Amino acid sequence: MWTEQASGSGTRRRRERSPEEELHTTQDGWWQMTLRALRTLLLFSIILGLSLLLWGYVFQGCGPSPCKTSVCQDLLDLYLASGNTSVAPCTDFFSFACGNINRTGSPFQALAEENKRRVRRILETPGSWRLAPGEEKAFEFYNSCMNMSAIEAAGASPFRQVIEEIDQPELDVLLKQKQEPNYAQILREYLSYLNRLVTLLGGDPTKVGNDASYSLFINSQLNQFLRPGEQQQAQGKVFEMVTIDQLQVPRAKGWGKMGIKRVAPAIDWLSCLQATFAPMSLSPSYRVAVHDLEYLKNMSQLIEKDLMKHRDFLQSHIIFGLVKTLSPALDSQFQEAHRSLSQKVGELTGRPPMVRTAGEEFFQPVHPRWMTCVEKTEAFFEPTLATLFIKETFKPSTHSAAMELFTTIKDTFISHLHTVPWMDRETRAEAQDRLTQLQVKMGPSEWALKPDPARQEYDDVQLGPSFLQTFLSCVRSRQARVIQGFLQPFSSHRWQVLPWGLKASYSIPDHVMVFPAGLLQPPFFHPGYPRAVNFGAAGSIMARELLHIFDQLLLPGGCPACDTRALQKALLCLERLYAALPSPKGTSFNVSRTLLEDAADAGALAIALKAYKKRLVLFRGETILPNLDLSPRQLFFRSYAQVMCRDPSTQDPQDIRSPPTLRVHGPLSDSPAFTTHFRCPQGALLNPPSRCQLW
Numbered sequence: 266m267w268t269e270q271a272s273g274s275g276t277r278r279r280r281e282r283s284p285e286e287e288l289h290t291t292q293d294g295w296w297q298m299t300l301r302a303l304r305t306l307l308l309f310s311i312i313l314g315l316s317l318l319l320w321g322y323v324f325q326g327c328g329p330s331p332c333k334t335s336v337c338q339d340l341l342d343l344y345l346a347s348g349n350t351s352v353a354p355c356t357d358f359f360s361f362a363c364g365n366i367n368r369t370g371s372p373f374q375a376l377a378e379e380n381k382r383r384v385r386r387i388l389e390t391p392g393s394w395r396l397a398p399g400e401e402k403a404f405e406f407y408n409s410c411m412n413m414s415a416i417e418a419a420g421a422s423p424f425r426q427v428i429e430e431i432d433q434p435e436l437d438v439l440l441k442q443k444q445e446p447n448y449a450q451i452l453r454e455y456l457s458y459l460n461r462l463v464t465l466l467g468g469d470p471t472k473v474g475n476d477a478s479y480s481l482f483i484n485s486q487l488n489q490f491l492r493p494g495e496q497q498q499a500q501g502k503v504f505e506m507v508t509i510d511q512l513q514v515p516r517a518k519g520w521g522k523m524g525i526k527r528v529a530p531a532i533d534w535l536s537c538l539q540a541t542f543a544p545m546s547l548s549p550s551y552r553v554a555v556h557d558l559e560y561l562k563n564m565s566q567l568i569e570k571d572l573m574k575h576r577d578f579l580q581s582h583i584i585f586g587l588v589k590t591l592s593p594a595l596d597s598q599f600q601e602a603h604r605s606l607s608q609k610v611g612e613l614t615g616r617p618p619m620v621r622t623a624g625e626e627f628f629q630p631v632h633p634r635w636m637t638c639v640e641k642t643e644a645f646f647e648p649t650l651a652t653l654f655i656k657e658t659f660k661p662s663t664h665s666a667a668m669e670l671f672t673t674i675k676d677t678f679i680s681h682l683h684t685v686p687w688m689d690r691e692t693r694a695e696a697q698d699r700l701t702q703l704q705v706k707m708g709p710s711e712w713a714l715k716p717d718p719a720r721q722e723y724d725d726v727q728l729g730p731s732f733l734q735t736f737l738s739c740v741r742s743r744q745a746r747v748i749q750g751f752l753q754p755f756s757s758h759r760w761q762v763l764p765w766g767l768k769a770s771y772s773i774p775d776h777v778m779v780f781p782a783g784l785l786q787p788p789f790f791h792p793g794y795p796r797a798v799n800f801g802a803a804g805s806i807m808a809r810e811l812l813h814i815f816d817q818l819l820l821p822g823g824c825p826a827c828d829t830r831a832l833q834k835a836l837l838c839l840e841r842l843y844a845a846l847p848s849p850k851g852t853s854f855n856v857s858r859t860l861l862e863d864a865a866d867a868g869a870l871a872i873a874l875k876a877y878k879k880r881l882v883l884f885r886g887e888t889i890l891p892n893l894d895l896s897p898r899q900l901f902f903r904s905y906a907q908v909m910c911r912d913p914s915t916q917d918p919q920d921i922r923s924p925p926t927l928r929v930h931g932p933l934s935d936s937p938a939f940t941t942h943f944r945c946p947q948g949a950l951l952n953p954p955s956r957c958q959l960w
Contacts, residue, residue, distance in 0.1 A: 329795075331891035336793050341890045343369060343788055344903065347910055355945035355952060358933055359926040362903055363910035371911035372788055373767055380654075380765040380783045381639050387653050388642060394653055399723040403646035406739065409732045410593070410638035416732050417596045421466055423733035424587075424595060447613040454613070455481055458606040462588055465598055480582040483567075490563040504556045509534050510549035512561065529558075529565035542748050593637050594736035604632075643765070645739035646723070651709075654764050659708040659782035666792040667707045667785050670799055674807045675700055677876035686958060687831035692824055696815060699776070703814075708782040709764055769810045778810060788907065795888040797897045800877035801904030808876075809869035812960060816861050819959075838957035839863060843931045846950070849913035849924050862922045863931055868960025870905055870932040877901055898942045902933065 349364025369375070387394070391404040409415075459480055512534045539547045555561060592600050643650055679697050682688065688696070725745060727738040762770050765783040772778075787794075790803035818824040819836065840856050843863055856863075877898075881887060887897050895903055909928045916924045923931065933939045934951045945952040 329887045329889045329897055332793070332795055332888040333891065334793050336787060336791050337795070337888075337890060340788055340791075340794065340798065341893060343372075344890065344893060344907065347907070348903075353949075354943050355940075355949040357930075358902070358906055358951060359909070359929040362906035362929070363925070366910045366912060369910075372907060373911070376783070376786060376789070377767055378636070380658075380767075380786070381636050383658055384639050384643060384650060384654060384765060385635055387650065387657060388639065396649075399726075400646075400649045402723050402726050402728060403642055403649045405728055406645060406726075406735060407638050407642045409728070409735055410641060411635065412732070413597065413634065416594070419731050419733070420596055421599075423731040424591065425466065451610055451613050452481060454606060454609045455484075458602055459585055461602045462585060462599070465602070466584070480585050483582050486567055487564065490560045490567075491557070504554045505558050506552050506554055507558065508549065509538060509547065509551050509553060512553075512555075513549065529561040531565040531568040541744075542751075543745075545748060545752065591733065591736065593641055594733040641736070641739075643763075645726075645743050647763070651764050655709040655782055658786065659764070662792055663785065664708050666799075667780070667790065667803070668705075670790075670804055671705055671707065671780070671807050673876045673880060674800075674804050674873060675703070675811060677879060678808065678811055678872050681872055681875060681960075684958075685960060687828045687835060688818075688824075689826045689828065692818070692826055696818075699814065700811065702776060703811075704775070704777045706762075706777060706779040708780070708785065769806065771810060771814060780807070780810075795890065795897065795900060796880055797877065797887070797889070797900040798904045800873050800880070801901040802908050804873040804876060805869045805905050805908065808872040809865045812865040812868045812872075813861075816865075819861060819864060835957050835959040836860065836864070838955075839867060839931075839935070839959050842935060842953065842957055843923065843927055845953070846927055846930050846934070849916075849926050856923075859921060859923045863927075864959050866923075866928050867932040867935045867957075870936060871960060873905070874901060874936070874938055896942065898938070902936075902939055902942070905929075905932075 344362075347365050347369040348362050349360050352360040352364055354361040388404055388407040391401065456478065512529050512532075535547060535549060538551075538553070539545075588595070588599055589603060592603055679700050682693050682696055685693070723742065725738070725742045726735075728735050762779045762781050763783070764781050766781040767784050769781070769784065770779045784790075784806070785803060788802070789806065790799055818827065819832070824832065840860055840863075843859075844856050881897075889895065889897055889900055893900070893903075906929045909925045911925050913924050913926055922928065930951060934953050935956050937956065939945070940949075940952045943951075947954075
């Protein structure tokens with residue numbers, strides 16, 4: 266129906282709808298709105314379903330798949346053998362992870378020995394390698410070292426022939442043993458040992474007692490002259506710079522102006538140093554760094570007062586020192602004599618013999634012959650074996666995976682600095698810049714891969730006729746290479762980190778960090794391991810090294826612009842956290858002395874865990890170790906603890922690190938994530954009422 270409507274501009278017409286039409290229109294609108302709502306709901310359901318499917322595909326799937334490769338099986342065997350799963354992890358996680366460590370041994374010690382076995386396999390398969398001219402001498406030296414029948418047949422004769430040629434013995438000073446309760450018995454053992462050496466060398470039986478007793482007297486005197494390193498640091502005299510002439514003469518011109526009154530004129534320093542550092546040309550005005558000038562003064566007085574009157578005794582004393590230096594090249598009687606002494610002294614002091622290998626110290630009562638020969642071959646033919654070790658153990662895939670892990674750790678640390686409460690904006694920016702500009706050498710250093718004339722030739726190494734003479738020739742050759750290194754630009758020889766070593770290194774002036782190939786090996790790292798293992802073990806090691814770059818900030822006055830009150834509060838909190846944890850029986854430590862290391866341990870765990878979580882978000886397909894009944898995050902904490910596994914009773918009282926139990930329990934008790942993933946109840950040892958945030 267149409268109607269007309271008058272208006273100022275004319276007449277307009279409009280159509281009026283019937284009631285039936287109005288009802289039909291209303292129903293159409295309602296239906297369209299319903300359809301739109303249904304379409305929206307359907308689209309939302311599809312998106313939600315796809316999101317859930319994607320979430321399950323990326324993070325859940327059918328759950329983490331077990332790693333069944335041989336490397337994972339070996340790691341599983343180690344974890345099962347070293348741990349004690351009957352212990353509640355929230356109460357004693359160290360025992361949970363390392364309770365049977367006496368059966369498996371320290372993982373660092375085991376890895377050091379495995380690296381030696383890798384070098385051994387290289388040396389025992391010379392036909393497997395393409396060698397440059399002269400490099401075959403490394404294999405010949407090793408075979409000669411292992412030929413004990415020839416060494417036994419030669420007896421002491423080669424040693425007597427070369428005694429006069431040696432001027433740098435390793436004197437066996439009785440360090441710190443005067444305070445031992447069994448010191449008198451220790452002296453008797455040393456006297457018995459020296460008597461045996463004189464007899465083996467064919468000395469006059471009537472002079473044996475006098476020579477040996479006098480050698481012990483010299484040792485005792487020299488021991489009294491030594492100052493502990495801590496005392497030197499406290500006095501601000503880690504070393505002093507003096508000229509050779511100032512060492513040589515009683516009173517040099519201008520001596521008093523330098524404030525140095527200690528001299529050591531009894532020794533011809535210029536001749537001794539010139540012989541040691543040939544072919545360097547030295548002069549009396551040449552400056553040298555002396556670590557303890559007071560010791561040299563007292564030693565000089567001892568020589569002037571007593572030793573010059575007893576030159577025969579002094580010669581015997583030097584010969585005793587030579588036996589220890591050259592013992593790997595002597596027959597088994599000499600080696601057995603020194604081994605017996607080490608064992609008896611270890612029993613009297615309560616400490617088994619210490620062996621230093623790959624940059625770490627371990628207690629090892631027996632040193633097999635093959636390991637001695639490997640270590641000496643490494644020392645004398647280091648350039649050759651470094652290259653072969655890298656080729657054997659550090660494939661490109663391993664290097665790539667290690668660099669990827671380090672990059673993730675470093676990037677996480679950079680972003681993590683925003684959460685450090687005591688750090689001001691400027692200091693934070695500077696720290697982030699330092700991390701961004703840091704150079705890292707992963708596995709081999711350049712020197713291990715570049716051609717080296719010393720590696721190719723070894724012209725100065727003479728093999729034979731006896732192994733002792735071969736040994737001495739290698740000593741001279743190595744010394745010459747060291748001196749030649751000093752003559753080169755400093756940067757070219759600064760970072761010759763041994764590839765089979767276990768210690769990461771950082772150069773402050775170069776701002777370079779080096780992780781040796783020997784460290785990035787099972788059980789700490791492998792490209793085929795579950796990511797939880799690599800981040801928990803090797804990742805925490807990398808994070809710890811990065812944190813040590815900023816140790817200075819934690820020292821008094823080290824960060825004037827920072828919130829000093831918040832920093833000191835966090836440090837005090839961490840110190841109290843560690844002090845509240847029980848120490849292993851028979852061990853003691855100073856929390857203040859270990860604080861920097863404790864801070865690095867706690868911070869490293871937090872950063873490595875955050876980096877691992879970040880990796881889980883970006884990549885799917887996490888794996889676990891079968892039959893261990895640990896989730897990926899639980900495996901992360903288990904792998905972190907495995908790095909610290911070792912016998913607490915072997916802890917050195919002077920160690921700047923906390924005992925291994927505290928290196929595990931301290932960081933874990935400071936981690937809320939650990940409490941969450943192991944469901945630790947309130948009041949459990951590793952679920953304290955409060956935590957610290959230092960890093």
